[in-house]
C-alpha cells in the first residue's frame with residue numbers, strides 16, 4: 001500500500017498539531033516535482049502487491065486536479081496499480097464542488113474521507129474550520145452525485161456544547177471516524193484553554209458523549225470496528241485495516257512514514273529522513289497497541305511463543321473486570337476499547 005502526504009492547509013485549525021504549510025501555486029508545483037522525484041528514487045522499495053493508495057494530510061483536496069493528475073500519472077509509471085481496490089483522498093468540504101469531484105473520479109479515486117468535524121456552525125468557527133455545516137452536507141451530496149459510493153466523514157467529540165449528532169443518518173455516508181478532541185501542546189486551542197477562553201468538558205462528559213455517539217451510529221446501521229472507526233457492512237477502510245495488520249507500506253512526501261515489516265522510516269519536512277529497526281519486543285508492543293484498539297482483537301496465533309505465558313498471566317485482571325475476552329482472539333469489550341492504550345501499555349514486553 002502507498003501513502004502520499006500532502007502538507008498544505010488553507011489555514012490552521014485551533015486543535016491541530018500536524019505539520020502543514022499554506023499553499024501557493026509555486027509551492028504546490030515544487031512539492032509535486034519533489035514527490036515525483038521521490039517516487040522514482042524509492043519505487044524499488046514496494047515489493048508487495050499494492051491494494052490501497054491513500055492521500056492524507058494536511059488537506060489533499062487543496063491540490064488542483066491537474067497537479068493530482070501528475071501525481072497519479074507518476075504512481076502509474078513507478079508502481080503496478082493493477083490490483084488497487086481502494087484509492088482515498090482526504091478532503092475538506094469547501095473544496096468539493098461537483099467539477100472537482102468528477103475530476104477525482106476520472107483520476108481513479110473511489111473513496112473520500114471528508115473532514116466534517118461538526119455540524120454546528122458555532123463549533124466550526126471555534127475550531128477555525130473554513131466550512132459551514134451546510135457546506136459539509138453539500139459536499140456529501142455532491143460526492144454522491146459525482147459517483148462516489150464510499151464516503152467517510154470525520155467527526156470530533158469532546159467539544160463544548162455537544163449537540164445531537166445527526167449526520168450519520170444520511171444514507172450516503174458509509175463510514176464515520178469519530179475522534180475525541182485532545183489538547184496538544186503548542187496549539188491555539190492549548191492557549192485558549194490555558195486562558196480559560198475555551199472550557200472543555202470533563203472526562204466523564206467525554207465518555208458520555210462517546211457512548212451517545214456509539215449508540216446513535218449503531219442504531220443507524222454502522223458497526224464499530226476500531227476504537228474511532230465505524231462502517232456500514234463492507235465499508236471498513238481497507239487501507240487503515242492493513243496498517244493495523246502491520247502490512248508494509250510506502251509513505252511518500254514530507255512527513256510521510258514507511259514500514260517494510262521490520263524497519264520504520266519517517267520523512268522530515270527538510271528533505272532528510274530518519275529510520276529505526278524494530279527489535280522483537282518493539283514489534284510485539286506495536287502489535288498489542290494496534291490490536292487492542294480493534295474490535296476483533298489480537299489473534300492468539302500472532303503472539304510469539306516466548307510471550308504467551310506472561311501475557312496469559314497479565315490479562316487475567318482485565319478479563320475479570322470485563323475489559324477483555326479470550327477466544328481465538330484476545331478482544332477488547334466495548335468498555336475495554338475506552339482503555340485500550342492503557343491496557344496495551346500495561347501488557348508491553350520490556351525492550
Ligand code: SF4
Nearest residue numbers: 009012013016057058
Ligand atoms: S485541515 Fe486538518 S491538517 Fe489542516 S490544520 Fe486543520 S486539522 Fe490540521
